[in-house]
Amino acid sequence: MSSLALSILQRKPVERETFIHRLDARVKFVFFLWISIWAYIFLDYVVTLIFLAGVMVLNLLGRNFSRTMKAVSIIIVPWIAVASLILGAYFPWNKTLLVKFEGILFGYDYALYYEGIAWSVTWPLRIGVCIASAMFFLFTTDPVKLIALLFKLRVPFRFIYGIAGGLQLTPILLNDLHTIMEAQKSRGLRTDVSIMKRALHYLALIVPLTLSTLNKVQIRATALEARGFSAPVQKTWPYDLSLKRRDYAFIAGMIIMTAVFAFIYIFYGFSPICRLEFYILGYGG
Amino acid sequence: MPREPIIIFDHFTYSYPTTPNALVDIDLKIHRGEVLGVIGPNGAGKSTFCKSLNGLVPHFYGGTVKGRVLVDGKDTLEMTPAELSLKVGLVFQEPESQLSGLSLTVEDEVGFGLSMLGFPSELIRERAREALEKVGLKGFEKRSPFELSGGEQQRLAIATVLAMKPEVMVLDEPVALLDPIGKYEVLSTVIELASEGSTIVIAEHEIEEIAYFANRILALNEGRIVSLDDAKKVLAEVEKLKSLGVDPPSVAELSYMLERELGVKIGEYPITLPEALKIYGELVRERWERK
């Protein structure tokens, strides 16, 4: 069994088989949507952090931890840092002063407030939950099952082909790009010069890549046609798509957690731990 | 061997939208169980010929048609390529590019054509297994089609076509882009199929190879038939072939030179190595004996 995203990055499917991998693709996709929505509902960085931790645990179980951790960190850590510096000082609803640096900014004061920082931390964390759960879905799903799923949902066949085709063909595209690079280097294309000069060679890479890809697509289209692609019949797909016990267990888990979250929301509000206030333009405080 | 014709070209002329006269007045019959080799320079119409056997020409490309092509009695103009795919299977030159791109395992790829046509899963699995064994890829079921070598991918393409059990198998320069091992693997598979009585049409530049198993050879140039006869006869027409820019088998060309320059009487030119060894061996032995 391989994973969707790995198939994009490398041609050789990597063998991994865990409970998480065996979960149905639909369940994992719904989970991604579900947790992202809940992360949005609560405006509370502690709660969001708990969500993120939960998703990372699932990723850990699915042997997808380090990759996801890297991706999430690269995206949200700089974001938090920059946002904190800006919103911490200039957020319109800043009230609670944390620290003040007199005269540090060309003679002006620079002060950091709690509200701004809380906001700057919460938003990226929410996105982090989104990314982590999306990667959870992508990296632990067998592409075969995904395609079968789309197929069963009666997604138009040509659309499915667009996705599956993309999966398989991206490594080939990257390979071609590499060859094109080598061929043009042999004609004097240089990579050790300034970016300006390199930009001139852009065409020498893009045109052959596009044309040779189009050519391959044409050949593939002809071959597909010769194998009955456009037959107006119900296509067969030999995969077993029923939900198993583990899928129902996972779904049950989500239902229970929904109840818990709803309870917390109703009785403790949207910011149960940090007690942040909801800011809409004009109405705050 | 008078066998009934499975494909009939009835004064068939075809022009692509952008290239006129790709095929001009093609009139011939292909019989069940025969192996027809198609030779000619690039641009002669070999590919177009192959594609008119399964309806890609004209359905996929448009263009204008005169005359008709009958497959098992029915006009290809009145059938869709999908319908024809069960009668005529086509294997293309490019090993990787003709893979569907939709199957993640070899097994799925073989069954691809059948799933496109809505066959039941059990049948697909069975046929896939049979076909893989026939091309010598048993054991490769769970591998990704894209990790296979060129020769293996071409054999996979042949298996995909075999699974559909067509009446005729058409191969358009199947080994042009392969290395020697790949060429050997694929041609051996084709020879095996030919020996079992399959009807095969194969367009190739490797004339020395198809000399071994082609019954008849069709030589095309600029869309027209230049020769259509038994392989032995066509491949021995050394001057004619060379004027087309096609090299006949080396052993045949040698006979031609010996006959023309030295007046040696060869009779029927050899077109394969074993034949050549016999004939030239005789020649040499005769000479030694006379001394």
Place this chain on the structure above:
Amino acid sequence: MGEKIIEVKDVWFKYSEEVTALRGVSLEIEEGELIALIGQNGSGKTTLAKNLNGLLKPTKGDVIVKGMNTKNTPTHIITNIVGYVFQNPAHQIFTKTVYEEVAYGPRNQGLSEDEVKERVRMALEMVGLTGYEETHPYDLNYGQMKLLMIASIIAMQPEVYVLDEPTSGQDHRGRRELIRLIRKLNDEGKTIIVITHDMRFVAETSERTILMANGKVIGDGPTREILSNVDLLKQTAIKPPQIVQLFHGLREYGVEVNALTIQEAFNAFKDILS
């Protein structure tokens, strides 16, 4: 034959931890040689060829081109000396006219427009595409496209030409054109290395043949010797040209000639029968 133009000294090349493409290859190439580099896919021949023009640098060992070590010389200097023509024209064509396509190389070399014009003219004449300057490259037929690719390297005036599968996808007429061109270049003193699977082509052009398998050179010598060594070729599952096989079989009848081409076969028979 002249002085050493390329030296390969115990070169090892790894694409990754698991994939070692070259395992200790050593050889010398002299100016003006015409060499065929043969072997199955995966034998390392393409990897070796790419090490010769600086596209790849050896993981271990050295490649010396005209006295310069490829490891510490900028790639573009090496590519000016060793031209590499890739197999698939679609991987190189990116301009609208044949002229522009051939001008790309010399322009990259920093030549003036006048010099470029002259180089293009000369290159097109060499390959027989004079008059096609304003043609769109994709309007050419496949054989012409392959000639165009060679022209675009000729215009850079390298001293060594590496041609990767120049006959693949071509018909026999195209093959003959190519043989004519290669001989012409060689006559002008250029060193030529051809990577190919076409044994007949090898027999008709190359004086020296290098046979590779599993990252090593297992045969390196005059073409006649290598192609007639049926056992060696069998090891790598390569079939010699039909004429070679024919004469191998004729040994039984007392014929002791190692003919490579039809012409040589004919001459041999002429001798025998007179």
